[in-house]
Amino acid sequence: MSTGPKDPFEIALADLLIPLAKAMVARGVTVATATEALKKSLVTAAEESSEDGLSDSKVSALTGIHRKDVKRLRSDEETVPAKRSCSAAALIIGYWSTSPEFQSENNAPRELSRKSKDGQPGFDDLVRLARIDMAPGTVLQTLLDQKLISALADGTYRLLGDAFVPTAGSAEQVAAYRATLSAHLAAATHNLIAGDDTPRHFDRAVRYSHLSAASVEELRALSSEKAQQFLQTINAKARQLQDRDEDDNQTGRFVAGTYILPTLPEDKEG
Incomplete structure (x- = not known):
């Protein structure tokens, strides 16, 4: 048994998992499902830690997962949920709200006809320019159904x-939750385990306590205003570069991305 100081990451792990656990409880995910997902993630992480490939026994030694489970998990072909509708909606809104050819004289997104008209591109042209591999009619109906x-x-x-703000609890929101948190966690994890000579990703936050309700709201x-401006600026530039x-x-x-947690x-009792 080790008598040395406990790894601070082990101490922090429970706190890091609490928000995810809240989502699991709300969605009815049991510990059996969570354990299976954790095993799959540990196996994947172990595989990615070596460029030469690892045996089942080595993966088992690195993760603590039984070798039979490692072999099973490596042979499983997981079905990844489609993310097309969420991505299509986000891309369409991004192009429509920033691309000059879809703006009115006052720099607001103009109303579009289905096809190009009077020399101005229409909705079908928007789908093509956004490089969405879906029929324009399908994209159009998706946006109408989602009231976008x-x-x-x-x-x-x-x-x-x-x-694009998905409906609460929808498959689109789950896809956005997955994409946003996995990207932020990937950036933060890179910074945590990177070597001294490895550049860090930008990942910073401002934290204050002992504030009144009025100050929190302000x-x-x-x-929120500044974050929206920032994201719109980056979105417009990214579209131009793409x-x-x-x-x-x-x-x-x-x-x-940005996040705000008020x-x-x-x-207080008087």
């Missing part, structure tokens, strides 16, 4: 917001 756009009496379509409103990088063989990826003070 509205159909007007003259046959055109109006964008109802400049951001900070929430300010940070249009410039027309080669379909380009594989570079980029993620930038916690109101508890009422």
